[in-house]
Amino acid sequence: xxxxxxxxxQVSGATKESAQSNKSKxxxxxxxQIVCVGAHPGDPEFGCxxxxxxxxxxxxxxxxxxxxxxxxxxxxxxxxxMAALRIKExxxxxxxxxxxxLFAGQIDGNTVLDKTQNQEMTKMxxxxxxxxxxxxxxxxxxxxxxxxxxxxLTAWIRSNRQFHLYFYEVNTGSETMxxxxxxxxxxxxVRDRKKLAxxxxxxxxxxxxxxxxxxxxxEFRGLEAGVKAAEGFIHFKAIGERSSIIGLxx
Numbered sequence: 001x002x003x004x005x006x007x008x009x010q011v012s013g014a015t016k017e018s019a020q021s022n023k024s025k026x027x028x029x030x031x032x033q034i035v036c037v038g039a040h041p042g043d044p045e046f047g048c049x050x051x052x053x054x055x056x057x058x059x060x061x062x063x064x065x066x067x068x069x070x071x072x073x074x075x076x077x078x079x080x081x082m083a084a085l086r087i088k089e090x091x092x093x094x095x096x097x098x099x100x101x102l103f104a105g106q107i108d109g110n111t112v113l114d115k116t117q118n119q120e121m122t123k124m125x126x127x128x129x130x131x132x133x134x135x136x137x138x139x140x141x142x143x144x145x146x147x148x149x150x151x152x153l154t155a156w157i158r159s160n161r162q163f164h165l166y167f168y169e170v171n172t173g174s175e176t177m178x179x180x181x182x183x184x185x186x187x188x189x190v191r192d193r194k195k196l197a198x199x200x201x202x203x204x205x206x207x208x209x210x211x212x213x214x215x216x217x218x219e220f221r222g223l224e225a226g227v228k229a230a231e232g233f234i235h236f237k238a239i240g241e242r243s244s245i246i247g248l249x250x
Contacts, residue, residue, distance in 0.1 A: 032060040035128050035163075036099075037135040037152050039144035040070040040108060041090035042201040046214055047168040048134055048231050049097060049194040050187025056098035057190070063100045063128055066090060067148050072109040073203055079107075085203055093200040096193060111147040122155040130163045137167040137234065141175045153236070167234040171213050181232030184225035187218065191229050 034055050038044035044052065044064045056062045069083035077085075087103070094101040104124060106112065125133060133156065138149025149167060156165045166183070169176040187194060198214070199206045221230040 029059070030131075032131040033129050034060055034062045035065055035125060035130040035133045036062065036168075037065045037067065037125075037133065037148055039067045039111065039136060039142070039148040040073075041066050041086045041101075042070070042093070042198070042204050043136060043145070043148075043170050044134070044168075045093050045097065045194070045197045045201065046209070047136065047170040048185075048233070049093075049197045050190045050218075050229070051134075051168075051185045051231050051233075052099055053097050053190040053193050053197075054185065054187070061100075062098065063102055064090070064094055065102045065104060065124065065128075067104045067106045067111060067151070068108040068144065069103055070108050070203075072107075082203075086201075089201045089203060093197040096197040096200060106147075108144065111144045113147045113150055117147075118151060118154045118158075121151040122158050125152060125155045126159055126162070132164045132166065134166045134168055134233070137169055137176050137179050139177050139179070140170070141177065145170065145175060156236070161238050165236040167236060169217070169232065172217055174213070179232070179234065181221065181224070182235045183233045184221060184227075184230045185233070186222075186225065186227040186230050188222070188228040188230075191218065 032055070034052070036044040036048065036052055038047070044066075052062050052064075070086035071079035071083045073082050073086065087101075090101045102124075104121065106117070133152050135152040136145045136148045138146045138153070140146055140149065152165065156163065167179075169179045172179055195210065198210055218229040218231065221232045222228050224230070224232070
């Protein structure tokens with residue numbers, strides 16, 4: 001798959017006249033339910049905030065489902081105080097991206113992958129009736145990221161693959177490992193807004209985090225995709241969808 005192969009219908013840049021002329025056409029475009037799962041507040045924004053901005057701009061519903069509240073971010077601050085700060089940051093960030101913030105209730109640094117949590121996450125995801133779920137790539141140095149990648153995978157399997165499943169990367173090189181995108185989204189037009197959403201997470205040293213990790217990553221994925229800045233994804237497909245290539249489908 002190539003750039004912009006994710007089903008994002010662009011409507012945000014339309015003029016008033018073109019928007020009116022396309023009104024009837026847009027009315028036939030299905031409003032997608034997008035769910036983006038992240039281990040901590042900031043993970044979805046940093047990993048794929050540009051893509052989520054493009055979805056919301058196109059009229060689709062975007063929900064960020066945070067596995068934890070980021071309670072363990074600062075050992076000098078109590079879990080309750082840190083959670084309150086990071087919830088506010090998440091709410092501010094989601095407002096910029098026009099996304100709904102939800103929290104799954106696990107504890108930062110002590111996330112669990114077991115039968116009960118698989119059932120809870122599957123129930124939570126399916127209640128949102130998603131067309132597409134994005135989650136973190138589980139081959140990652142951070143245990144919370146590992147759990148965050150595998151819980152939605154289990155939900156996808158248990159739901160009989162009712163939604164498309166995409167994985168995104170976070171801090172590739174220091175945390176995400178062995179990530180080779182199958183799809184890219186050009187985020188050049190929304191890069192500044194993604195940056196604003198990232199910088200809303202003031203407790204996470206966003207300036208250094210952006211400059212050291214995400215700015216070069218966006219530009220590197222952009223080089224791969226032939227644009228100025230891009231986000232990369234791995235589309236996880238059912239076995240039958242992976243068993244053929246173009247020209248050899250028989």
